[in-house]
Amino acid sequence: MIPDLMDQMRRAFAIAKKDVRIYYLNGPVVIFGILAPAFLFLAFMIGRDLPVDFLIAGLLGMTVFFTSTSITPVIAPTETQTRNLERLAAAPVSITTILFGDMIASVFFGIAISLVPIFLGVAFGVAIAHPLILAVGIVLAAFCFSALGLVFSSTPTSMTSTVMMISMLTKFPLVFVSGVFIPIQEMPSWGRALASLSPLTYITDLCRYCIEGTCANYYPVPLDICALAVFLVIFMVTAVKLHERSLPMRL
Amino acid sequence: MKNTKNTKNMIEAEGLTKNYGEVVAVDHIDIEVASGEIFGFLGPNGAGKTTTVRMLTGIIRPTRGRVRIAGFDLRRDPIKAKEVMGVVPELSNAYNGLSAWRNLQLMAELYGVPAKDAKARAEGLLVRFGLHDRKDHKTRTFSKGMKQRLVIAMSLMSDPEILFLDEPTSGLDVLSARMIKEVLRELNNEGKTIFLTTHYMEEANQLCNRVAIINHGKIAAVDSPEKLKARMGGLGRVEVSFDTPVDSSDLRRLSGVTDVRASGDKTYLYTDEPGRTIQHLVDCCRSGGMEIVTLNTLTPTLEDVFIKLTGDGEVSVGDANALEGAANNDS
Numbered sequence: 276m277i278p279d280l281m282d283q284m285r286r287a288f289a290i291a292k293k294d295v296r297i298y299y300l301n302g303p304v305v306i307f308g309i310l311a312p313a314f315l316f317l318a319f320m321i322g323r324d325l326p327v328d329f330l331i332a333g334l335l336g337m338t339v340f341f342t343s344t345s346i347t348p349v350i351a352p353t354e355t356q357t358r359n360l361e362r363l364a365a366a367p368v369s370i371t372t373i374l375f376g377d378m379i380a381s382v383f384f385g386i387a388i389s390l391v392p393i394f395l396g397v398a399f400g401v402a403i404a405h406p407l408i409l410a411v412g413i414v415l416a417a418f419c420f421s422a423l424g425l426v427f428s429s430t431p432t433s434m435t436s437t438v439m440m441i442s443m444l445t446k447f448p449l450v451f452v453s454g455v456f457i458p459i460q461e462m463p464s465w466g467r468a469l470a471s472l473s474p475l476t477y478i479t480d481l482c483r484y485c486i487e488g489t490c491a492n493y494y495p496v497p498l499d500i501c502a503l504a505v506f507l508v509i510f511m512v513t514a515v516k517l518h519e520r521s522l523p524m525r526l
Numbered sequence: 527m528k529n530t531k532n533t534k535n536m537i538e539a540e541g542l543t544k545n546y547g548e549v550v551a552v553d554h555i556d557i558e559v560a561s562g563e564i565f566g567f568l569g570p571n572g573a574g575k576t577t578t579v580r581m582l583t584g585i586i587r588p589t590r591g592r593v594r595i596a597g598f599d600l601r602r603d604p605i606k607a608k609e610v611m612g613v614v615p616e617l618s619n620a621y622n623g624l625s626a627w628r629n630l631q632l633m634a635e636l637y638g639v640p641a642k643d644a645k646a647r648a649e650g651l652l653v654r655f656g657l658h659d660r661k662d663h664k665t666r667t668f669s670k671g672m673k674q675r676l677v678i679a680m681s682l683m684s685d686p687e688i689l690f691l692d693e694p695t696s697g698l699d700v701l702s703a704r705m706i707k708e709v710l711r712e713l714n715n716e717g718k719t720i721f722l723t724t725h726y727m728e729e730a731n732q733l734c735n736r737v738a739i740i741n742h743g744k745i746a747a748v749d750s751p752e753k754l755k756a757r758m759g760g761l762g763r764v765e766v767s768f769d770t771p772v773d774s775s776d777l778r779r780l781s782g783v784t785d786v787r788a789s790g791d792k793t794y795l796y797t798d799e800p801g802r803t804i805q806h807l808v809d810c811c812r813s814g815g816m817e818i819v820t821l822n823t824l825t826p827t828l829e830d831v832f833i834k835l836t837g838d839g840e841v842s843v844g845d846a847n848a849l850e851g852a853a854n855n856d857s
Contacts, residue, residue, distance in 0.1 A: 279605070282638055289635030297623040358619040362680075364585045365615070366636040367608035523586050 283372045290363070290376025291383070298346050298353075299384050308342040308388045331396035332486040333455040336416075336479035338392050340450070343385030343417045347424025348435075348442045350377050351518070355433040355525040364526060370518050374511075377428075378421040385417035401486060408496060409485035415503045416478035422510035423474070429517030431524035449473045454480065459493040474506040535594075536561045536688050536719040537582060542591035544577050544743075551577045553743040554591070559736075564710070564720040566734035566751075568727070568828075570836050574743040575723050576616055579692050582721065583613045596687055609637060612681030616692040616723075618673040622666035626657055626676050629665060630683055637684035644683065651679040654709065671702030678706060682713075689713065692723045707733060727829040737828070741836040755826045763824040764795040764803055769817040776814070780806045794824075 298304065312334060354360040363373050393403070403409060427442040450456075452466065453475035459467055470476045481499040484492035492499070537559035544552040552574040559565040569575045580586045582593055584600050584607060593600040598607035620629045627648060634644030652658040655675040665673060674694065681689060691710075695703035710733060714720055724730050730737050731751045738748040747754060772793065774786045782799035797803040800823045811818055 283605075286636050286638070289632060292635075293621065293624070293628075293632050296628065297621060357622065358615065358617050359621055361585060361615050362613075362619045363636075365583050365608065365613040366633075367605045367638070368636060369605070526580065526585055 283369060284375075286366075286368045287372045287376040287379060290368070290373060291379035294346070294350060294377055294380035295383065298350060299380060304346065305388070308345055308384065309338075309391050311345075312337040312341045313392075326487075327399045328396070328401045328487045329458075329483070329491075331392055331399070331401050332482040332491070333479060334392045335389060335396070335413075335482045335486070336453075336475060337450060337455050339385050339389045339413055339416045339478060340420050340475050341446070342388040343381050343420035344424040344427070344442065344446060345381075346384065347377055347381045347421050348427035348438045351428040351525070352430070352433050352435045352438050356435075360522075361526055364522065370522060371515050374425050374514055374518060378418065378425060378511075381421035381424060382414070382417040385420065386413060389413050389417070396486065403486055404488055405485040409482065412478055412481040412485065412500065412503070415500065415507065416474070416481075419474050419478075419503050419507040419510060422507055422514055425514035426510055426517065429514060429521050431521035433525070449475050452476075454493070458483075474503060477502040477506075534560060536563075536596050537565070537721060538592075538594040539578075539582060540592045542578065542581055542593065543589050544574075544581060544586070545589045550743055552581065552588075555740070555743070555745050557582075557738065557745075557748075559719060559721060561719055562714070562717050563735045564714050564722060564733050566730035566737035567721065567723045567740065568725075568730055568737055568832055569740035573740045573836070575740060576692060577743075578740065579690055579721070579723055583611060583690050584608055585613075609684065610686055611688040611690060612684060612686035614678050614681045614689070614691040614694050616696070618670070618677050620665045620673055620676050620680060623664065625662050625664055626652065626668075626679075627661045629676060629680055633680045633683040639684055647683060647685065648679075651682055655679045656705070671698050674698055675702060675705065678709065686718070688719045688721065690721045690723075693725060694722070695729060696725065727827065727832055731828045739832060739835050746835040747831070751828050754831045755828060762797055762800050762826060764797060764800055764807065765792055765820070765822040765824055766795065766807065767792045767819045768811070769819055772816060776810065777807070780810060782806075792820075 351360065354363070397403075424442070427438055427445070430438050430441060432438065452469045453473040454462070454470050455475065457466075459470050459476065459480065462470060477494065477499040480492045480494050481496065481503075484496055484499075494502070535558045537557060539555065539557040542552055542555045542557070543550070555574075555578065557565075557578075567575055567578065577586070581588045581591075582595075582600075584593075584604050587601070593607075595607040596610045598610070600607045620626075621632070624632065630648040630651065631644060634641075634648070639647065649658070652661050655678065657672060657676060657679070660668070660672070665676060668676065678691070678694065681691075694710075695706050698706070707729065710720060710722070714733075720733075722730070722734060734751060736748060736750050737754065739746045749757070774788065774793065777783060777786045777793065777795060780795065780803055782797040782803045783795050784798065785796040787794045787796070795803055795807070804821065804823070807821075808818070810816075
């Protein structure tokens with residue numbers, strides 16, 4: 276049982292390496308991962324007198340969110356089109372292993388790009404009060420958002436544009452309800468209820484705690500971490516179930 | 527040595543069925559392929575070949591039926607079953623964004639081949655398939671023949687006991703096709719079991735120990751190419767050309783002739799008794815003042831068997847039954 280599990284883990288890492296080489300290690304993807312959240316953030320923040328630590332915390336949450344959900348949705352449709360998915364389906368790996376491999380690559384990408392706003396913050400004199408909790412939060416959030424990307428990619432299509440449309444239609448509303456631009460404390464009660472349904476809320480809240488200080492967060496830290504873990508499990512289980520159903524339709 | 531169960535048959539399928547809604551793509555087929563055999567799987571387009579191969583390789587799940595690969599139940603032990611097989615799909619599916627070397631290493635990692643073995647095996651396969659000088663080039667720069675050779679090399683990275691190939695030489699240049707056929711022979715000599723789907727009758731005739739012909743999702747016949755040819759009555763032919771045009775109705779009356787077909791300057795007399803037919807043909811020509819330019823007897827080809835079983839678009843139950851009956855008499 277355990278050796279079999281280890282074998283599948285090693286194979287998931289092989290899939291992750293393949294994903295990194297093919298999908299992540301190219302200029303446009305890296306630039307998009309950095310610029311997309313930065314531009315969106317600047318568009319809403321310019322002209323508003325907000326402290327830099329508040330800005331960096333929001334930018335960090337959004338960067339992890341956008342980068343971790345950027346590529347995972349397109350891998351399955353792309354590999355359907357190129358018929359590489361058939362190659363993986365014939366290999367001695369389970370669907371969970373394939374998805375886990377895609378997720379690992381996305382997590383690495385999400386973590387690597389999230390260092391950009393952290394370094395940016397440090398350059399502007401922002402002090403990180405709780406680096407260890409921030410690291411745990413970013414890793415957990417990267418897993419959670421990568422799993423969300425896998426849910427998007429379960430659409431049984433070979434058209435990446437279809438998946439990207441679904442992905443964007445979900446991601447943008449989430450950004451606006453997750454306390455990135457308006458602190459949760461300042462939201463009306465219905466806004467707070469809505470925010471509690473978004474996983475992005477919890478990583479943003481955690482970033483605020485770690486960067487702005489102990490009183491900046493709305494939810495308790497353990498709740499932020501538990502919520503991210505629960506969303507991760509929900510997204511991963513949903514993704515596996517949906518992919519099990521959609522894989523035969525793709526081949 | 528691979529982790530295989532001690533079994534005579536490397537591939538076993540029982541009552542394999544695949545429905546797509548109302549459409550029955552594969553209809554209760556049984557297949558047994560013995561260890562070390564090259565088994566040909568023939569059929570017209572849309573007959574259910576690729577669906578069958580995909581079910582046998584665990585790519586799609588059958589609606590009904592059971593598959594055992596090297597003794598492993600494909601539904602209960604999919605990972606172990608897939609570890610002992612290599613798969614070459616109908617269309618090349620190497621990763622275009624990776625080099626040939628990286629594609630081979632990816633396969634090794636997916637099949638759990640130790641890194642040291644993987645390097646040595648990849649080197650050997652690249653040399654064997656004439657790709658060594660391009661090993662660091664991205665696959666997208668490869669020709670169709672090179673891609674197909676790479677895909678076969680990828681399927682061999684795990685040194686599988688069983689190899690499934692779906693139309694491996696389709697659309698390839700003569701040299702690539704010949705190289706692939708040669709490799710298949712070598713692999714078979716090494717003891718590998720090969721399940722070969724092909725459109726090329728001559729390829730199946732040359733390579734396969736046994737062939738199955740599938741039509742409309744059902745197996746119409748299974749046997750060795752020679753036995754299939756021998757069992758198909760009425761497919762023996764006399765090829766004759768005359769110095770002047772001849773009325774085919776006169777030839778139909780000759781002893782043993784079941785059909786007459788003209789093609790170019792040649793006439794084909796289908797007969798169960800070629801000797802008697804030739805005698806009567808010569809007599810007929812003498813009495814009619816005709817001169818025979820060439821005369822050949824032709825035995826039935828695998829293509830004839832295939833056409834007879836599938837050519838009318840329906841499985842000829844009579845033909846299939848005749849073959850089955852003959853097979854039972856033999857055994």
